[in-house]
Amino acid sequence: MLGGLLALLGLVMGFRSLSPIAAEAAASEEPPLGPLPWRAIVTLTIxxxxxxxTVRSLGLALATALCVGIVCFASPRMTLRMALGVIVGLTIICVGVFSFGLKLTLPLLPTFMVG
Amino acid sequence: MLGNLALGFATATTPEHLIFCFVGALLGTLIGILPGVGPTATIAMLLPITFTLPPTASLIMLAGIYYGAQYGGSTTAILINLPGEASSAVTAIDGYQMARQGRAGPALAIAAIGSFAAGTIATLLVAAFAPVLTLVAIEFGPAEYFSLITVGLVCSIALAHGSVLRALAMVVLGLLLSVIGTDVYSGLPRLNFGLIELSTGINVIAVAVGIFGVAEILRNLGGGDERSGEINKIGKLMPTKHDLKQSTAPILRGTAIGSVLGILPGGGALLSSFASYALEKRLSRNPERFGHGAIEAVAGPESANNAGAQTSFIPMLTLGIPSNPVMALMLGAMLIQGIAPGPSVITTRPELFWGLIASMWIGNLMLLVLNLPLVGLWIRLLKVPYEALFPAIIIFSAIGTYAINGSAFDLYQISLFGVLGYMLYRLRCEPAPLLLGFVLGPLLEENLRRAMMMSRGNPAIFFDRPISLGLLLVAVALLVVSVLPMMVRRRKEIFVED
Structure with missing residues:
Protein backbone atom coordinates (compact mmCIF):
# COMPACT_ATOMS: atom_id res chain seq x y z
CA MET A 1 0.00 0.00 0.00
CA LEU A 2 2.72 2.39 1.00
CA GLY A 3 4.85 1.21 -1.88
CA GLY A 4 1.95 1.97 -4.19
CA LEU A 5 1.65 5.48 -2.82
CA LEU A 6 5.34 6.07 -3.29
CA ALA A 7 5.31 4.68 -6.79
CA LEU A 8 2.49 7.05 -7.63
CA LEU A 9 4.44 9.99 -6.26
CA GLY A 10 7.50 8.83 -8.17
CA LEU A 11 5.48 8.72 -11.36
CA VAL A 12 4.27 12.26 -10.84
CA MET A 13 7.83 13.41 -10.30
CA GLY A 14 8.91 11.56 -13.42
CA PHE A 15 6.17 13.20 -15.42
CA ARG A 16 7.36 16.53 -14.14
CA SER A 17 10.91 15.94 -15.27
CA LEU A 18 9.70 15.12 -18.77
CA SER A 19 8.23 18.53 -19.34
CA PRO A 20 11.16 20.97 -19.33
CA ILE A 21 10.05 22.23 -22.75
CA ALA A 22 6.92 23.79 -21.30
CA ALA A 23 8.92 25.15 -18.39
CA GLU A 24 11.48 26.72 -20.71
CA ALA A 25 8.80 28.46 -22.70
CA ALA A 26 7.50 30.02 -19.53
CA ALA A 27 10.97 30.90 -18.29
CA SER A 28 12.01 32.69 -21.45
CA GLU A 29 9.55 35.50 -20.87
CA GLU A 30 10.72 36.12 -17.32
CA PRO A 31 13.72 38.30 -16.48
CA PRO A 32 17.12 36.63 -15.91
CA LEU A 33 18.25 36.16 -12.33
CA GLY A 34 21.86 37.29 -12.37
CA PRO A 35 24.87 35.33 -11.22
CA LEU A 36 24.75 32.90 -8.33
CA PRO A 37 25.90 34.44 -5.04
CA TRP A 38 28.46 31.73 -4.38
CA ARG A 39 30.04 33.51 -1.47
CA ALA A 40 26.73 33.81 0.33
CA ILE A 41 25.73 30.23 -0.43
CA VAL A 42 28.97 28.80 0.91
CA THR A 43 29.18 30.92 4.04
CA LEU A 44 25.53 30.62 5.00
CA THR A 45 25.70 26.86 4.56
CA ILE A 46 28.83 26.46 6.60
CA THR A 54 31.30 23.89 18.22
CA VAL A 55 28.48 24.77 20.59
CA ARG A 56 29.13 21.83 22.92
CA SER A 57 32.84 22.32 23.24
CA LEU A 58 33.26 26.07 22.84
CA GLY A 59 30.09 27.11 24.60
CA LEU A 60 27.28 29.35 23.45
CA ALA A 61 29.14 32.65 23.54
CA LEU A 62 32.15 31.65 21.44
CA ALA A 63 30.17 29.49 19.04
CA THR A 64 27.81 32.40 18.41
CA ALA A 65 30.65 34.81 17.76
CA LEU A 66 32.31 32.32 15.43
CA CYS A 67 29.10 31.61 13.53
CA VAL A 68 28.26 35.30 13.13
CA GLY A 69 31.81 35.93 12.01
CA ILE A 70 31.50 33.39 9.23
CA VAL A 71 28.14 34.77 8.16
CA CYS A 72 29.63 38.24 7.88
CA PHE A 73 31.70 37.14 4.91
CA ALA A 74 28.51 36.52 2.95
CA SER A 75 27.93 40.09 1.89
CA PRO A 76 30.43 41.98 -0.23
CA ARG A 77 29.15 45.23 1.27
CA MET A 78 30.19 44.32 4.81
CA THR A 79 32.97 46.46 6.25
CA LEU A 80 35.35 45.30 8.96
CA ARG A 81 34.06 47.78 11.52
CA MET A 82 30.52 46.81 10.86
CA ALA A 83 31.34 43.10 11.07
CA LEU A 84 33.02 43.55 14.46
CA GLY A 85 30.04 45.54 15.69
CA VAL A 86 27.61 42.91 14.50
CA ILE A 87 29.63 40.07 16.06
CA VAL A 88 29.91 41.73 19.46
CA GLY A 89 26.34 43.01 19.46
CA LEU A 90 24.73 39.76 18.42
CA THR A 91 26.79 37.68 20.80
CA ILE A 92 25.67 39.84 23.70
CA ILE A 93 22.04 39.76 22.58
CA CYS A 94 22.03 36.00 22.02
CA VAL A 95 23.66 35.20 25.32
CA GLY A 96 21.26 37.58 27.03
CA VAL A 97 18.13 36.22 25.40
CA PHE A 98 18.90 32.53 25.27
CA SER A 99 21.07 31.97 28.29
CA PHE A 100 19.63 34.42 30.81
CA GLY A 101 16.21 35.16 29.34
CA LEU A 102 15.08 31.68 28.40
CA LYS A 103 17.49 29.78 30.63
CA LEU A 104 18.50 27.24 28.03
CA THR A 105 20.73 24.52 29.32
CA LEU A 106 23.53 25.16 26.90
CA PRO A 107 27.04 25.60 28.19
CA LEU A 108 27.88 29.28 28.06
CA LEU A 109 31.66 29.20 28.19
CA PRO A 110 34.17 26.79 26.63
CA THR A 111 34.51 23.56 28.56
CA PHE A 112 38.23 24.08 29.08
CA MET A 113 37.57 27.35 30.87
CA VAL A 114 35.01 25.91 33.26
CA GLY A 115 37.31 22.98 33.85
CA MET B 1 -21.31 32.78 20.90
CA LEU B 2 -21.41 35.73 23.29
CA GLY B 3 -20.57 33.57 26.28
CA ASN B 4 -17.70 32.08 24.35
CA LEU B 5 -16.40 35.46 23.32
CA ALA B 6 -16.61 36.56 26.94
CA LEU B 7 -14.45 33.61 27.92
CA GLY B 8 -12.10 34.54 25.13
CA PHE B 9 -11.76 38.11 26.28
CA ALA B 10 -11.31 37.00 29.85
CA THR B 11 -8.43 34.79 28.71
CA ALA B 12 -6.92 37.31 26.35
CA THR B 13 -6.95 40.20 28.79
CA THR B 14 -4.91 38.56 31.50
CA PRO B 15 -1.74 40.61 31.88
CA GLU B 16 0.45 37.79 30.67
CA HIS B 17 -1.50 37.26 27.47
CA LEU B 18 -1.78 40.99 26.85
CA ILE B 19 1.98 41.25 27.04
CA PHE B 20 2.55 38.40 24.61
CA CYS B 21 -0.09 39.79 22.28
CA PHE B 22 1.71 43.11 22.38
CA VAL B 23 5.12 41.56 21.85
CA GLY B 24 3.77 39.56 18.92
CA ALA B 25 2.11 42.56 17.31
CA LEU B 26 5.25 44.65 17.85
CA LEU B 27 7.57 42.03 16.39
CA GLY B 28 5.17 41.54 13.52
CA THR B 29 5.14 45.24 12.70
CA LEU B 30 8.91 45.25 12.90
CA ILE B 31 9.40 42.44 10.44
CA GLY B 32 6.61 43.77 8.26
CA ILE B 33 8.55 46.98 7.94
CA LEU B 34 11.97 45.44 7.45
CA PRO B 35 12.19 44.26 3.87
CA GLY B 36 13.68 40.86 3.35
CA VAL B 37 12.39 39.38 6.58
CA GLY B 38 9.11 37.59 6.02
CA PRO B 39 6.59 36.41 8.59
CA THR B 40 7.17 32.74 7.78
CA ALA B 41 10.88 33.00 8.42
CA THR B 42 10.32 34.96 11.60
CA ILE B 43 7.80 32.54 12.98
CA ALA B 44 10.04 29.62 12.10
CA MET B 45 12.88 31.39 13.86
CA LEU B 46 10.90 32.21 16.97
CA LEU B 47 9.08 28.89 17.17
CA PRO B 48 11.75 27.29 19.34
CA ILE B 49 11.59 30.22 21.74
CA THR B 50 7.84 29.88 22.19
CA PHE B 51 8.19 26.30 23.38
CA THR B 52 9.22 27.60 26.73
CA LEU B 53 5.93 29.51 27.01
CA PRO B 54 2.52 28.10 27.90
CA PRO B 55 0.53 27.05 24.79
CA THR B 56 -2.05 29.84 24.77
CA ALA B 57 0.55 32.56 25.24
CA SER B 58 2.75 31.18 22.50
CA LEU B 59 -0.08 30.93 19.99
CA ILE B 60 -1.25 34.43 20.82
CA MET B 61 2.24 35.74 20.20
CA LEU B 62 2.71 33.84 16.94
CA ALA B 63 -0.66 35.04 15.67
CA GLY B 64 0.33 38.59 16.58
CA ILE B 65 3.47 38.30 14.51
CA TYR B 66 1.46 37.17 11.53
CA TYR B 67 -1.16 39.91 11.43
CA GLY B 68 1.31 42.49 12.68
CA ALA B 69 3.42 41.77 9.62
CA GLN B 70 0.46 42.36 7.33
CA TYR B 71 0.02 45.70 9.00
CA GLY B 72 3.63 46.79 9.02
CA GLY B 73 4.23 45.83 5.42
CA SER B 74 1.94 48.57 4.21
CA THR B 75 3.99 51.32 5.87
CA THR B 76 7.09 50.78 3.77
CA ALA B 77 5.01 50.08 0.70
CA ILE B 78 3.45 53.52 0.98
CA LEU B 79 6.45 55.53 2.08
CA ILE B 80 9.27 54.15 -0.01
CA ASN B 81 7.56 51.96 -2.58
CA LEU B 82 9.16 48.90 -1.05
CA PRO B 83 6.67 46.36 0.20
CA GLY B 84 8.10 44.91 3.39
CA GLU B 85 5.80 41.99 2.83
CA ALA B 86 4.67 40.26 -0.36
CA SER B 87 1.00 40.96 0.24
CA SER B 88 1.63 44.70 0.42
CA ALA B 89 2.98 44.78 -3.12
CA VAL B 90 -0.39 45.97 -4.37
CA THR B 91 -0.60 48.70 -1.77
CA ALA B 92 2.68 50.08 -3.05
CA ILE B 93 1.18 50.80 -6.46
CA ASP B 94 -1.19 53.54 -5.42
CA GLY B 95 0.00 54.15 -1.89
CA TYR B 96 3.39 55.31 -3.08
CA GLN B 97 1.80 57.60 -5.63
CA MET B 98 -0.33 59.11 -2.86
CA ALA B 99 2.82 59.64 -0.82
CA ARG B 100 4.51 61.42 -3.71
CA GLN B 101 1.55 63.73 -3.91
CA GLY B 102 2.11 64.59 -0.27
CA ARG B 103 -0.75 62.44 0.93
CA ALA B 104 1.26 59.75 2.70
CA GLY B 105 -0.53 60.51 5.96
CA PRO B 106 -4.03 59.76 4.72
CA ALA B 107 -2.76 56.70 2.85
CA LEU B 108 -1.21 55.30 6.03
CA ALA B 109 -4.29 56.18 8.04
CA ILE B 110 -6.66 54.55 5.56
CA ALA B 111 -4.48 51.45 5.43
CA ALA B 112 -4.57 51.24 9.21
CA ILE B 113 -8.29 51.97 9.51
CA GLY B 114 -9.11 49.54 6.73
CA SER B 115 -6.98 46.84 8.31
CA PHE B 116 -8.62 47.41 11.66
CA ALA B 117 -12.15 47.31 10.25
CA ALA B 118 -11.30 44.16 8.31
CA GLY B 119 -9.67 42.61 11.35
CA THR B 120 -12.73 43.29 13.47
CA ILE B 121 -15.18 41.85 10.96
CA ALA B 122 -12.98 38.86 10.24
CA THR B 123 -12.58 38.13 13.94
CA LEU B 124 -16.36 38.09 14.31
CA LEU B 125 -16.58 35.77 11.31
CA VAL B 126 -14.06 33.41 12.82
CA ALA B 127 -16.03 33.42 16.06
CA ALA B 128 -19.30 32.76 14.23
CA PHE B 129 -18.19 30.12 11.77
CA ALA B 130 -15.52 28.20 13.60
CA PRO B 131 -17.95 26.41 15.96
CA VAL B 132 -20.26 25.51 13.07
CA LEU B 133 -17.39 24.07 11.07
CA THR B 134 -16.26 22.21 14.13
CA LEU B 135 -19.63 20.50 14.39
CA VAL B 136 -19.36 19.43 10.77
CA ALA B 137 -15.78 18.31 11.23
CA ILE B 138 -16.62 16.07 14.14
CA GLU B 139 -18.75 13.97 11.79
CA PHE B 140 -15.76 13.47 9.53
CA GLY B 141 -14.22 10.02 9.33
CA PRO B 142 -10.77 9.23 7.99
CA ALA B 143 -12.07 8.98 4.43
CA GLU B 144 -13.55 12.47 4.57
CA TYR B 145 -10.39 13.83 6.13
CA PHE B 146 -8.27 12.29 3.45
CA SER B 147 -10.42 13.87 0.76
CA LEU B 148 -10.45 17.22 2.53
CA ILE B 149 -6.67 17.31 2.78
CA THR B 150 -6.50 16.42 -0.88
CA VAL B 151 -8.72 19.40 -1.67
CA GLY B 152 -6.48 21.57 0.47
CA LEU B 153 -3.35 20.49 -1.35
CA VAL B 154 -4.96 20.89 -4.76
CA CYS B 155 -6.15 24.35 -3.76
CA SER B 156 -2.65 25.35 -2.81
CA ILE B 157 -1.52 24.24 -6.25
CA ALA B 158 -4.31 26.02 -8.08
CA LEU B 159 -3.74 29.27 -6.24
CA ALA B 160 0.06 29.26 -6.32
CA HIS B 161 1.56 31.88 -8.53
CA GLY B 162 3.36 30.68 -11.60
CA SER B 163 3.37 27.24 -13.11
CA VAL B 164 0.78 24.74 -11.92
CA LEU B 165 3.09 21.89 -12.76
CA ARG B 166 5.87 23.27 -10.59
CA ALA B 167 3.49 23.80 -7.71
CA LEU B 168 2.31 20.22 -8.08
CA ALA B 169 5.89 19.00 -8.05
CA MET B 170 6.49 21.03 -4.89
CA VAL B 171 3.53 19.44 -3.13
CA VAL B 172 4.73 16.00 -4.12
CA LEU B 173 8.26 16.75 -2.98
CA GLY B 174 6.84 17.95 0.32
CA LEU B 175 4.82 14.75 0.70
CA LEU B 176 7.85 12.65 -0.13
CA LEU B 177 9.97 14.44 2.45
CA SER B 178 7.27 13.91 5.04
CA VAL B 179 7.34 10.16 4.51
CA ILE B 180 10.92 9.97 5.74
CA GLY B 181 11.09 8.59 9.24
CA THR B 182 9.50 5.77 11.15
CA ASP B 183 6.39 4.13 9.78
CA VAL B 184 3.53 4.95 12.17
CA TYR B 185 1.94 1.52 12.08
CA SER B 186 4.73 -0.96 11.68
CA GLY B 187 7.44 1.03 13.45
CA LEU B 188 9.85 0.24 10.65
CA PRO B 189 12.26 2.91 9.53
CA ARG B 190 11.83 3.99 5.95
CA LEU B 191 13.77 6.14 3.52
CA ASN B 192 16.29 7.04 6.18
CA PHE B 193 19.36 5.94 4.23
CA GLY B 194 20.61 4.17 7.32
CA LEU B 195 20.87 7.39 9.30
CA ILE B 196 19.59 7.01 12.84
CA GLU B 197 18.99 10.74 13.01
CA LEU B 198 16.37 10.47 10.31
CA SER B 199 14.26 7.97 12.23
CA THR B 200 12.12 10.74 13.69
CA GLY B 201 11.75 12.30 10.30
CA ILE B 202 12.89 15.62 8.98
CA ASN B 203 12.51 18.51 11.39
CA VAL B 204 9.70 20.88 10.35
CA ILE B 205 11.48 23.84 11.82
CA ALA B 206 14.67 23.06 9.97
CA VAL B 207 12.70 22.87 6.73
CA ALA B 208 10.93 26.16 7.39
CA VAL B 209 14.00 28.03 8.59
CA GLY B 210 16.04 26.73 5.68
CA ILE B 211 13.55 27.28 2.91
CA PHE B 212 12.06 30.53 4.11
CA GLY B 213 14.87 32.02 6.20
CA VAL B 214 18.21 31.05 4.72
CA ALA B 215 16.98 30.92 1.13
CA GLU B 216 15.43 34.35 1.51
CA ILE B 217 18.73 35.80 2.69
CA LEU B 218 20.57 34.20 -0.22
CA ARG B 219 17.99 35.73 -2.51
CA ASN B 220 18.46 39.19 -1.05
CA LEU B 221 22.25 38.96 -1.16
CA GLY B 222 22.14 37.62 -4.68
CA GLY B 223 19.66 40.17 -5.92
CA GLY B 224 21.84 43.10 -4.98
CA ASP B 225 18.92 45.53 -5.13
CA GLU B 226 19.68 48.83 -3.52
CA ARG B 227 17.17 50.45 -1.27
CA SER B 228 15.95 53.84 -2.25
CA GLY B 229 17.10 56.27 0.38
CA GLU B 230 14.30 58.67 -0.30
CA ILE B 231 11.56 58.54 2.27
CA ASN B 232 8.46 60.55 1.63
CA LYS B 233 7.22 63.03 4.19
CA ILE B 234 4.20 61.80 6.05
CA GLY B 235 2.42 65.13 6.28
CA LYS B 236 -1.02 65.47 7.74
CA LEU B 237 -2.18 62.14 9.12
CA MET B 238 -5.93 62.36 9.13
CA PRO B 239 -7.83 61.50 5.97
CA THR B 240 -10.51 63.95 4.86
CA LYS B 241 -14.22 63.15 5.03
CA HIS B 242 -14.14 62.66 1.30
CA ASP B 243 -11.35 60.09 1.63
CA LEU B 244 -13.28 58.20 4.26
CA LYS B 245 -16.42 58.18 2.19
CA GLN B 246 -14.54 56.94 -0.84
CA SER B 247 -12.87 54.19 1.15
CA THR B 248 -15.82 52.74 3.04
CA ALA B 249 -17.12 50.53 0.26
CA PRO B 250 -13.67 49.28 -0.83
CA ILE B 251 -12.88 48.42 2.77
CA LEU B 252 -16.04 46.35 3.09
CA ARG B 253 -15.58 44.66 -0.29
CA GLY B 254 -11.93 44.00 0.49
CA THR B 255 -12.92 42.45 3.80
CA ALA B 256 -15.40 40.16 2.07
CA ILE B 257 -12.87 39.02 -0.55
CA GLY B 258 -10.15 38.56 2.03
CA SER B 259 -12.40 36.59 4.36
CA VAL B 260 -13.35 34.12 1.66
CA LEU B 261 -9.92 33.74 0.11
CA GLY B 262 -8.25 33.50 3.49
CA ILE B 263 -10.07 30.26 4.20
CA LEU B 264 -8.92 28.65 0.97
CA PRO B 265 -5.62 26.84 1.22
CA GLY B 266 -2.85 28.63 -0.61
CA GLY B 267 -4.87 31.80 -0.92
CA GLY B 268 -4.53 33.84 2.19
CA ALA B 269 -3.37 37.38 2.35
CA LEU B 270 -1.40 37.60 -0.87
CA LEU B 271 -4.09 36.56 -3.29
CA SER B 272 -6.80 38.55 -1.51
CA SER B 273 -4.97 41.82 -1.94
CA PHE B 274 -4.46 41.19 -5.65
CA ALA B 275 -8.07 40.18 -6.11
CA SER B 276 -9.34 43.21 -4.22
CA TYR B 277 -7.24 45.58 -6.33
CA ALA B 278 -8.55 44.03 -9.53
CA LEU B 279 -12.14 44.28 -8.28
CA GLU B 280 -11.84 47.91 -7.19
CA LYS B 281 -10.34 48.85 -10.52
CA ARG B 282 -13.16 47.16 -12.34
CA LEU B 283 -15.88 48.73 -10.20
CA SER B 284 -14.40 52.19 -10.22
CA ARG B 285 -16.16 54.88 -12.26
CA ASN B 286 -12.82 56.28 -13.32
CA PRO B 287 -10.32 53.41 -13.36
CA GLU B 288 -7.66 55.60 -14.95
CA ARG B 289 -6.94 57.06 -11.50
CA PHE B 290 -5.63 53.68 -10.42
CA GLY B 291 -1.88 53.65 -10.39
CA HIS B 292 -1.85 57.41 -9.80
CA GLY B 293 -2.76 57.53 -6.15
CA ALA B 294 -6.33 56.27 -5.86
CA ILE B 295 -7.26 55.90 -2.22
CA GLU B 296 -9.60 52.98 -2.99
CA ALA B 297 -6.59 51.03 -4.23
CA VAL B 298 -5.02 51.36 -0.81
CA ALA B 299 -8.14 50.80 1.26
CA GLY B 300 -9.40 47.67 -0.52
CA PRO B 301 -6.24 45.53 -0.73
CA GLU B 302 -5.08 46.48 2.76
CA SER B 303 -8.41 45.42 4.24
CA ALA B 304 -8.39 42.28 2.13
CA ASN B 305 -4.97 41.12 3.23
CA ASN B 306 -5.74 41.67 6.85
CA ALA B 307 -9.09 39.89 6.65
CA GLY B 308 -7.40 37.04 4.80
CA ALA B 309 -4.76 36.77 7.48
CA GLN B 310 -7.44 36.44 10.13
CA THR B 311 -9.74 33.96 8.45
CA SER B 312 -6.87 31.70 7.45
CA PHE B 313 -6.97 30.64 11.08
CA ILE B 314 -10.38 29.02 10.56
CA PRO B 315 -9.31 25.83 8.78
CA MET B 316 -6.29 25.45 11.02
CA LEU B 317 -8.24 25.81 14.24
CA THR B 318 -11.32 23.80 13.32
CA LEU B 319 -10.05 21.12 10.97
CA GLY B 320 -6.40 21.03 11.86
CA ILE B 321 -5.57 21.77 8.24
CA PRO B 322 -3.28 24.74 7.63
CA SER B 323 -4.01 26.92 4.62
CA ASN B 324 -0.60 28.59 4.28
CA PRO B 325 2.97 28.16 5.49
CA VAL B 326 2.44 30.38 8.53
CA MET B 327 -0.54 28.29 9.61
CA ALA B 328 1.48 25.16 8.97
CA LEU B 329 4.05 26.40 11.45
CA MET B 330 1.34 27.33 13.96
CA LEU B 331 0.08 23.79 13.60
CA GLY B 332 3.58 22.57 14.28
CA ALA B 333 3.71 24.78 17.36
CA MET B 334 0.46 23.32 18.65
CA LEU B 335 1.66 19.77 18.08
CA ILE B 336 4.88 20.37 19.95
CA GLN B 337 2.93 22.01 22.78
CA GLY B 338 1.00 18.75 23.04
CA ILE B 339 -2.28 19.97 21.58
CA ALA B 340 -3.74 17.84 18.82
CA PRO B 341 -5.13 20.34 16.31
CA GLY B 342 -8.56 19.56 14.97
CA PRO B 343 -12.21 19.84 15.83
CA SER B 344 -11.63 18.77 19.41
CA VAL B 345 -9.55 21.84 20.30
CA ILE B 346 -12.63 24.01 20.67
CA THR B 347 -14.23 21.69 23.22
CA THR B 348 -11.20 20.48 25.09
CA ARG B 349 -9.32 23.77 25.14
CA PRO B 350 -12.02 26.47 24.87
CA GLU B 351 -9.84 29.01 26.66
CA LEU B 352 -7.12 28.55 24.08
CA PHE B 353 -9.45 28.73 21.12
CA TRP B 354 -11.53 31.71 22.22
CA GLY B 355 -8.58 33.39 23.86
CA LEU B 356 -6.72 33.30 20.56
CA ILE B 357 -9.70 34.76 18.71
CA ALA B 358 -10.24 37.53 21.24
CA SER B 359 -6.54 38.29 21.24
CA MET B 360 -6.63 38.83 17.50
CA TRP B 361 -9.11 41.63 17.96
CA ILE B 362 -7.15 43.12 20.83
CA GLY B 363 -4.00 42.76 18.77
CA ASN B 364 -5.60 44.66 15.91
CA LEU B 365 -6.56 47.43 18.27
CA MET B 366 -3.01 47.57 19.60
CA LEU B 367 -1.70 47.77 16.07
CA LEU B 368 -3.90 50.72 15.31
CA VAL B 369 -2.55 52.54 18.34
CA LEU B 370 0.99 51.34 17.73
CA ASN B 371 1.19 52.16 14.06
CA LEU B 372 -0.39 55.50 13.45
CA PRO B 373 1.21 57.73 16.07
CA LEU B 374 4.53 55.91 16.02
CA VAL B 375 4.96 55.69 12.30
CA GLY B 376 7.87 58.14 12.38
CA LEU B 377 9.70 55.86 14.75
CA TRP B 378 9.15 52.81 12.57
CA ILE B 379 10.51 54.59 9.56
CA ARG B 380 13.85 55.04 11.29
CA LEU B 381 14.13 51.27 11.30
CA LEU B 382 14.51 51.35 7.57
CA LYS B 383 17.95 52.78 8.10
CA VAL B 384 19.12 49.54 9.70
CA PRO B 385 21.39 48.01 7.07
CA TYR B 386 20.68 44.50 5.87
CA GLU B 387 24.26 43.60 6.73
CA ALA B 388 23.32 43.81 10.40
CA LEU B 389 20.08 41.93 9.95
CA PHE B 390 20.92 38.74 8.18
CA PRO B 391 23.58 37.51 10.61
CA ALA B 392 20.99 38.02 13.34
CA ILE B 393 18.46 35.88 11.49
CA ILE B 394 20.99 33.10 10.95
CA ILE B 395 22.26 32.97 14.50
CA PHE B 396 18.81 33.19 16.07
CA SER B 397 17.58 30.33 13.93
CA ALA B 398 20.67 28.29 14.63
CA ILE B 399 20.54 28.65 18.42
CA GLY B 400 16.76 28.29 18.51
CA THR B 401 16.70 25.14 16.43
CA TYR B 402 19.60 23.65 18.32
CA ALA B 403 17.85 24.35 21.61
CA ILE B 404 14.80 22.22 20.82
CA ASN B 405 16.51 18.87 20.56
CA GLY B 406 20.14 19.70 21.20
CA SER B 407 20.81 17.98 17.93
CA ALA B 408 23.52 19.07 15.55
CA PHE B 409 21.79 17.13 12.82
CA ASP B 410 18.89 19.61 12.82
CA LEU B 411 21.31 22.37 11.94
CA TYR B 412 22.77 20.37 9.04
CA GLN B 413 19.22 20.14 7.78
CA ILE B 414 18.90 23.93 7.90
CA SER B 415 21.95 24.28 5.67
CA LEU B 416 20.65 21.66 3.30
CA PHE B 417 17.18 23.15 3.03
CA GLY B 418 18.59 26.63 2.71
CA VAL B 419 20.45 25.61 -0.42
CA LEU B 420 17.46 23.61 -1.65
CA GLY B 421 15.18 26.58 -1.07
CA TYR B 422 17.46 28.86 -3.03
CA MET B 423 17.70 26.36 -5.86
CA LEU B 424 13.94 26.16 -5.97
CA TYR B 425 13.77 29.92 -6.12
CA ARG B 426 16.15 29.93 -9.08
CA LEU B 427 13.97 27.31 -10.72
CA ARG B 428 10.93 29.51 -9.99
CA CYS B 429 9.26 26.95 -7.79
CA GLU B 430 7.22 28.34 -4.94
CA PRO B 431 8.20 27.03 -1.53
CA ALA B 432 4.75 27.37 0.05
CA PRO B 433 3.19 24.25 -1.50
CA LEU B 434 6.25 22.28 -0.45
CA LEU B 435 5.85 23.19 3.19
CA LEU B 436 2.12 22.52 3.07
CA GLY B 437 2.74 19.13 1.52
CA PHE B 438 5.36 18.40 4.12
CA VAL B 439 3.13 19.32 7.06
CA LEU B 440 -0.01 17.72 5.66
CA GLY B 441 1.82 14.59 4.53
CA PRO B 442 1.63 12.70 7.83
CA LEU B 443 -2.04 13.66 8.29
CA LEU B 444 -2.85 12.55 4.78
CA GLU B 445 -1.07 9.27 5.24
CA GLU B 446 -2.61 8.54 8.60
CA ASN B 447 -6.13 9.15 7.37
CA LEU B 448 -5.54 7.22 4.19
CA ARG B 449 -4.31 4.21 6.09
CA ARG B 450 -7.03 4.41 8.69
CA ALA B 451 -9.67 4.58 6.00
CA MET B 452 -8.09 1.66 4.20
CA MET B 453 -8.08 -0.37 7.40
CA MET B 454 -11.75 0.37 7.97
CA SER B 455 -12.61 -0.77 4.47
CA ARG B 456 -10.16 -3.68 4.60
CA GLY B 457 -8.09 -2.33 1.78
CA ASN B 458 -10.96 -1.42 -0.49
CA PRO B 459 -10.39 2.05 -1.98
CA ALA B 460 -14.11 2.34 -2.77
CA ILE B 461 -14.53 3.83 0.71
CA PHE B 462 -13.51 7.22 -0.68
CA PHE B 463 -16.26 7.13 -3.29
CA ASP B 464 -19.04 5.49 -1.28
CA ARG B 465 -19.22 8.26 1.26
CA PRO B 466 -21.00 11.26 -0.20
CA ILE B 467 -18.97 13.98 1.54
CA SER B 468 -15.72 12.31 0.64
CA LEU B 469 -16.79 11.82 -2.96
CA GLY B 470 -17.93 15.44 -3.20
CA LEU B 471 -14.62 16.70 -1.86
CA LEU B 472 -12.62 14.54 -4.24
CA LEU B 473 -14.69 15.81 -7.15
CA VAL B 474 -13.99 19.38 -6.06
CA ALA B 475 -10.28 18.54 -6.01
CA VAL B 476 -10.37 17.08 -9.50
CA ALA B 477 -12.42 19.99 -10.82
CA LEU B 478 -10.00 22.52 -9.33
CA LEU B 479 -7.02 20.77 -10.85
CA VAL B 480 -8.65 20.59 -14.26
CA VAL B 481 -9.79 24.20 -14.17
CA SER B 482 -6.38 25.48 -13.16
CA VAL B 483 -4.67 23.93 -16.17
CA LEU B 484 -7.25 25.13 -18.67
CA PRO B 485 -5.68 27.69 -21.01
CA MET B 486 -8.36 30.26 -20.23
CA MET B 487 -7.66 30.01 -16.52
CA VAL B 488 -3.93 30.20 -17.06
CA ARG B 489 -4.42 33.54 -18.75
CA ARG B 490 -6.71 34.80 -15.98
CA ARG B 491 -4.17 33.83 -13.35
CA LYS B 492 -1.51 35.76 -15.17
CA GLU B 493 -3.79 38.78 -15.34
CA ILE B 494 -4.45 38.70 -11.63
CA PHE B 495 -0.85 38.37 -10.65
CA VAL B 496 0.58 40.83 -13.13
CA GLU B 497 -1.77 43.67 -12.32
CA ASP B 498 0.48 46.66 -12.74
Missing part, protein backbone atom coordinates in the same frame (compact mmCIF):
# COMPACT_ATOMS: atom_id res chain seq x y z
CA UNK A 47 27.75 28.72 9.46
CA UNK A 48 25.02 26.54 11.03
CA UNK A 49 27.20 23.46 10.63
CA UNK A 50 30.12 25.12 12.39
CA UNK A 51 27.78 26.30 15.12
CA UNK A 52 26.41 22.79 15.56
CA UNK A 53 29.88 21.32 15.87
Missing amino acids: APIVFAM
